Structures are given as C-alpha cells and as structure tokens.
Amino acid sequence: MSRTKYLSPAYQFGKSFFQILLDFIYPPTCIQCNRRLDHSGFLCHECEEFILNLMNPAFQKGRHDFYHLEGEILFDEVITFWDYTPEIEQLIFQVKYQRKKKLGLFLGQQLGKAFQTAYENWKQCIVMPVPLHRIRHRERGYNQSDILCQGINDCVNVPIYYDGLIRNRHTSTQTRLSAKERQDNVKNAFEVNPSYSFQGKDIVLVDDVITTGATVNNCAACLKEAGARKVIGIALARPQLD
C-alpha cells in the first residue's frame, strides 16, 4: 500500500529548514504536561514512561463482557491495552482529531509489542484496520486505525491488509449513540475485499477504541462468512458506556 515518493534534496532541505523555524517560533511541548520538549515527539520522557506504566491489558469475550450486543457474538475475543483514563482519552483524541500521526505510530508500536506478549498465536494472524467510509476518510484525511497498524508494522512481523475490509455505508458518528443505535448504525456496513482469501485465517482487527463491540461484531460477521477461523479485536482502550 505504501508508496515511496521521491523528494528532491532542495525540497527536503526546505522542509527541514521550515521545521526548524517552526520549532523556534512555536517550541514543541509535551501534549500531557506542556513541558518544552528537546525532541520532535509529542510526549516528554516522564509522560511517555507514565503512559507506558498505565498499560493494563484486558481480555474480554462473551455475553458477560458484551451484554449490550443483540444477536450472536461473532468475534472471538477483544483485547484492550489501557484503562480509559483521562490521559489515554486525551491521547486518543489527539490521534483521531488533531492529526498527531507520530503519536499514533508510537501508540501502535506499543499495541503491537503488547499484543505479541498477550496473544500466543500472533504469528498466525493477519492484521487489519477497521476502515472508515471513503467520505469520512476524505473529510479527516486519514484513518487513525491505519496509523495504529503502521505502528504495529514497525515492530511485529505479520501481514497487514490495509484494505482487507471495505466500509460500504457512510454511518453517522457513533460518539453520542446508545448501544442499540450503535448496533443498527454499523449493521451491514462492511464487506470483505474480494482480492484476499480469508479462508481459515486468524484476523486481528485494529481500532482506536472498542465500546459496545458492535463494529467489531459486524466486521467479524463478514470475515467469518468469508471463512475466517478467528476474529480478534484489539484497541487502545474501552470507554465505559453511559
């Protein structure tokens, strides 16, 4: 999927000069504590360590953990790696709405490393982002789940199908919907990309957050119909439903 673009030395020099100038006028600060940074990341070393120490993998499956879902639960498991604390909520917001790609890559790398430890059969898996509809993708300019997958790709050697699933319905944003509305909202919203074979495969679906599980369940429905053996959803965190 990724294409390497040729950038002329003059362009690269101009870009780095512009970045240095920007950093001088607006010195980069840590998005958690506002402390001035001596590097071009988003978190200071203390906040980075603090965030890493907050990791707390949670393994969830079955009706007990997804009591909001009506009908059959078709995914096998959901693993989330942080509790939904205000700090994590803020980081997810930055990645999703504030174009903080480097932060998304960092979180994706942590997700990949933690998944390797948490899931024994990770080598058999194919990783795929939960897609955005092309209209939403165009509006936002990127899919945060793609960025998390790129981070996973930096440190885990598994195939990643960025276009394995297609979102064929432009659904309204889920943030303010009830559990039932979320489920109706994503029903039949996905289809598998016919260019790939999913027969007998173990699929890991990546999303920034998993809330009711409705999205993962609908993705799992079409992946299982296409012959997938297992579908596991992984996400940074799981917000509590109101």
Ligand SMILES: [Zn+2]
């Ligand atoms: Zn900080």
